[in-house]
Amino acid sequence: MSERAADPREFEGYRRVDGRVGVRNYVAVVPVSVTASAIAKAVAADAGTGVRALPHQMPLSPSDAARTQIESVLEGVGANPNVAGALYVALGTEDIAAEELADAAAETGKPVETLAIREAGGTEAAVGQGVDLAETLAETARKTRRETADTSELIVAMECGGSDATSGIAANPVVGDACDRIVEAGGTGLISETPEFIGAEHILAERCVDDEVREKLLSRVERRERMADLMGVDFRGAQPSPGNQAGGLTTIEEKSLGAIAKGGTTPLRDVITYGNRLPVGGGFVVMDSPGYDVESVSGKVAGGAQIVVFTTGRGSTTGNPIAPVIKVTGNPKTFQRMHENMDVDASRVLEGESVRAVGGTLYDRIHDVAGGTLTAAERHGMAEFAINDLPANEVATLGDPT
């Protein structure tokens, strides 16, 4: 860890009843299954600004382990402090009960409603009732004023997608520097994408605060490696992906060593199951997630992250419905070509600017975004959301990770 003094910054956020601080003030319309996704989108579209849908593809009757994971994510997005109020929409025949999700999200003290499409009398009636409920929640949300908070109240999730060789030498070290600054200021820094620890897990293991956390980390990495084996995936073909390879990444070890740079250098406090709530009180934390970036981001936002910092060498445009996503690229050609989708140019590192200086720029930007500045993804209405599925055969062979 660096020797510099902690540099906490203030920003204006939305203080929730449970004391947590949101950086956005949304009403979340959360479908319980795929059968309610289109209606959730219609409700959000008709209800107007500040109402965001989180459509997904999960079925009516998932397997037990998958169900636990889906419930955790759906509860978590409703509980996220960026959400002022939530509406859970179900067809009404799901194994997962909308009321239970609503009760869990309502433990934060925020208003939460439910809507059953069959009880409402079909699509049009459900959309109509949903819009009414969402507008009432939005009215309550508008009464929340921004008030002063600081870095220690932020959970910032680090992610990468579309990696190339610049990710590990420029963008990820810059994000790692910002992650260190957040943790040093009392906030929480979070990385995930466990398959991208393979070949670099010994470095993260050395950073674990105790043996229990170390064992948890190593067993989760081993499980991801065995999962690839189970699926018949040869890492040499699939990881790094063909796109990663075209960008100059040769092996999974090389990709992983570059990827974990996003997590900076501070002690690793805990390893959390996908979609579960993060511990309070700051520090550097790992969430066990798949490498698929949209699912990984969704899991971390369900865990409570208010802001996502997302590095991309080859260019990615994705956002999230309820959390601002800050795009950082270390590839100068990507920054030029996809300028409208990028927030921070980390390619300056390749021209000789220090990682620390550009990390400071990113740290500033994180607080600007916390205070309301829109990210490129937000300006373009990018709002991807997806929940990681847990196939029954995987759970039968490798055990239940939930």
Added chain:
Amino acid sequence: MKGETIDDAAIRMATADNVVTALEDLPAGRAFSVDGETVTLVEPVEFGHKFALTALEPGDTVRKYGEVIGTATEPIAAGEWVHTHNVVSTRGQPGDDGGEGNSNGTGETDLNGNDETEGEA
């Protein structure tokens, strides 16, 4: 992780590394001065790709970030492009049958990628 740039056109991430990363598209014949030695590229190396600083034999470890990133599968000369055609991972090789898994390594688009990398990490 802070690298050391070499002649403003390549970066070495740690002093123990035996490969460095090109910071621009480099032509064959381009010479670099590294630790008092001259390394001359024997072939072009694209931006983001790696070349060897020293000669490697099959089975030798390839180092970047001061860590092992793979094993050489054939002789590699100093100044030669180092990628999936001559290096293999030491990890994640279920039912290893000797190298078929490298077939996806080439034939992609240019560096900025108009391919379908969206959704990949």
